[in-house]
Amino acid sequence: MKRALTALAMTACLTLAATVAATTWGDSKQKCPACGAEVAVQEIASYGSYVYQWPSKLQLLYWPMTDPRVLYFCPKCHLSLLMGDFKALPADKLEAVRAAVARLKAEQPALKEYWEVPMAYRLPLAEAAYTVLGRDxxxxxxxxxxxxxxxxxxxxxxxxxxxxxxxxxxxxxxxxxxxxxxxxxxxxxxxxxxxxxxxxxxxxxxxxxxxxxxxxxxxxxxxxxxxxxxxxxxxxxxxxxxxxxxxxxxxx
Ligand SMILES: [Zn+2]
Structure with a gap:
């Protein structure tokens, strides 16, 4: 009986875990590695291995890559990089990154949050920066x-x-x-x-x-x-x- 109850409790816990399985973000500020501006960004606050079962797995893609918050954006110079890469850039590539981003920079409507800037605008900026930085x-x-x-x-x-x-x-x-x-x-x-x-x-x-x-x-x-x-x-x-x-x- 005790074992059956334990199993039942386990099932209840798992069901609960499935319903509250949510990812959360927290506010943060980081210095833009290209222009030095202080940029409001989101950092991961919580997530779980359940993200590996979400439907985007069928595209071999997992949260946070499926969340537009993952692609940081500097509202001043428009540098865009994935969250873990928004940090000091190699000194010998800094000028070339700035130039590559500046070539694509275009006026954007004022938006409150960086992740509302269209991905269709941010992705080519990120690609230009990563092309200079070199990726495999x-x-x-x-x-x-x-x-x-x-x-x-x-x-x-x-x-x-x-x-x-x-x-x-x-x-x-x-x-x-x-x-x-x-x-x-x-x-x-x-x-x-x-x-x-x-x-x-x-x-x-x-x-x-x-x-x-x-x-x-x-x-x-x-x-x-x-x-x-x-x-x-x-x-x-x-x-x-x-x-x-x-x-x-x-x-x-
Ligand atoms: Zn910047």
């Missing part, structure tokens, strides 16, 4: 997936499509280079997801099938991580395959 294909694959996600939500399907073409190209470069991080299994699922979003259903299914037969390899992972990672990504590939076969749109 693992970064660009994720950056362009994120761009596709936000541009679609902002009602810019053509721009979203262009971003996903680039996310796909970056995933294919990672696969061709036999990259270890992210592992091949993940790159194949990302490839399948982008192909489906680009309307290539059969190619998407082939990539997902290949992903399911590809275990995670590499010295960078413990046996436990490989086991959990394989299970998570196999389930993800399975769920995505079902969506593709049914021809259902991927939920945001």
């Amino acid at each position: 294909d693992a970064f660009w694959a994720r950056f362009h997936r994120m761009a596709g996600y936000h541009l679609e939500l902002s009602g810019k399907p053509e721009l979203a499509r262009a971003a996903r073409e680039r996310a796909l190209a970056a995933a294919e470069r990672l696969i061709a280079a036999k990259a270890e991080a992210p592992p091949l299994k993940e790159n194949l699922i990302a490839k399948g997801s982008m192909l489906y979003l680009l309307g290539k259903k059969e190619e998407a299914l082939a990539a997902l099938q290949l992903a399911k037969g590809t275990p995670i390899e590499g010295k960078g992972f413990t046996d436990e991580q490989k086991k959990n990672g394989n299970k998570y990504l196999d389930d993800l590939a399975e769920e995505l395959t079902a969506k593709v076969k049914a021809g259902e749109p991927l939920p945001p």
Whole structure:
């Protein structure tokens, strides 16, 4: 009886946890690394591993990348960078970053919050800064997936499509280079997801099938991580395959 009650209490707790599973942000201020202005930004206050089960996983994208707050923006010089990168820039690249941002800077309507500045405006600014700073294909694959996600939500399907073409190209470069991080299994699922979003259903299914037969390899992972990672990504590939076969749109 005691055990049954414990199980019941556990179930109740899990149900409660599911209903209150929310991410929260807090106010903060940071110095713009390009112009020195004090910028109001949002920092993560709380979140949980439940974000890995949210529907954006089918695009290999996870909160906070799905939240427009993740892309910081300086209202003075218009530097845009992902939250963890909004800090001192390499001295030898500072002038080139400032110049790249200035080239794209355009008048914006006054907005109270930085995350209300359209992603379609902030993303190219971030891309210009990261191009100067230099980033690898693992970064660009994720950056362009994120761009596709936000541009679609902002009602810019053509721009979203262009971003996903680039996310796909970056995933294919990672696969061709036999990259270890992210592992091949993940790159194949990302490839399948982008192909489906680009309307290539059969190619998407082939990539997902290949992903399911590809275990995670590499010295960078413990046996436990490989086991959990394989299970998570196999389930993800399975769920995505079902969506593709049914021809259902991927939920945001
Ligand atoms: Zn600035």
